[in-house]
Amino acid sequence: MLKLILTYLSQAGWARSIVQGWGFAKRTAARFVAGETLDEAIAVVKDLNSRGIFTTLDHLGENVTSREEAILAADEIITIIVRLVNEGVPSGISIKLSQIGLVLDPEICRQNLLKIMESAKERNIFVRIDMEDSSLTQATLDLFDLVRENGYEAYTGIVIQASLFRSQDDIKELMSGLCRVRICKGAYKEPRTVAFPKKISVDENFDRITELLLDQSLEIESSVTPDGGFSPIPAIATHDQTRVDHTLSYADKIGLGKRGVEFQMLYGIREDIQENLIGQGYPVRVYVPYGSEWYPYFVRRLAERPANLWFFISNFFR
Known part of the structure; x- marks a missing residue:
């Protein structure tokens, strides 16, 4: 309740x-x-990098209500890309499509997304397209496909939520394109018609999808880049120690090297698990959000x- x-x-x-x-x-x-300004966020990223932690930066915001807001949000994301390169910070970025106009006008979103991806490609920056609630799942996947079809497939990845019934089918489709996928449980309250109502079912789906991604990483020898700028195919996003243990156990069972899987966590949460994984030699990436629109993220x-x-x-x- x-x-x-x-x-x-x-x-x-x-x-x-x-x-x-x-x-x-x-x-x-x-x-x-990590603060309300980009300067504050980059300082946090540099500190995390100095401790052997990879990062992905996110300018908080979602569901813009005007074309002007959508364009400003896209411009801020491009500013992040430029600053990361100028300061030599090997971080990826994460974006929500509703922040750049998906709900307002899909065409505005398409234009903004392609503009962002062109900037990322020019500067060799990885862009993770976040998944939002289930009402936007198909539209998000469609735009992800568009990005790949326009020659940006090497610079982008997607997020899939284990809470949704459809996710195993989505994963198999994405795997056929050798896409970089972050699997997470999902933080949105979803209707029972599209999502598992019980935690145990979400956990089981998470583990099944994790195994599929690890199998593919082994098959094609996917690996995190040496500087941490680009993730391997499987990014396992969880703060659940049981899910972490299952991932480690399965990776060991199939003989997957440590750099063939990446664990992702949120800034300020379960730093004990992060440190333990780094101590074992596994890549860890922390999602670093910043901005004045912190309220929805914070309450979630x-x-x-x-x-x-x-x-x-x-x-x-x-």
Whole structure:
């Protein structure tokens, strides 16, 4: 019930206007968000890189309401790409298509996405296209296909959510194109008509998809690039120790080298697992979000783990 309430609040405009005005909320969000400016975010990325952690940067924002906002968001993403190259920071970037106009006007989104991908290709930067809620799944996959058809397949990857019924079929289709895939559980509240209602079913689907991706990585000898700029085919995004253990066990069983799989986690969450994996020699990439539109992302993090919520409440009394 608590997760349902928080998921609703993450999308509620009235709640956003209230919470973003609370100083303690901003302080707490700083645990999960690397500042409001690109300068702050790049400083965090450099610190993570110095500790052997790869990164993907994301300028927070989603569901723009005007053409101007969509174009500004795309321009900010291109600014990130340029800054990463100018400062010699080997980071990828992550983008949400609703931030560059997908819900507003798919044609605007298409134009913005191709503009972003051209900038990324010119500068050899990897772009991960994030997956949003199930109402946008097919449109996101269609635009991912468009990007690949336009010659950007080496510079992009996609995200698939284990919570959705359709995901195994989507994975098999993506595997036929040797696509780089991040598998995650999914942070959105979805209707029972499209998603598994029980956690155990999501976990089982996650493990099955993970095995498919690891098998392909072994078959084609996929590997993270030496500087960490580009991921291998399988990116396993989870903070669940059981899912991590299953991935490690299966990789060992099939003889997959450590650089043939990458673990991905969110900034500020389960740093103990991150350090353990790095100590074992596995690549770890941290998703580093920044920007003034931190509220929806922050509340989704509270919904995911009770410990995060208690951390938020404790800051109220400081």
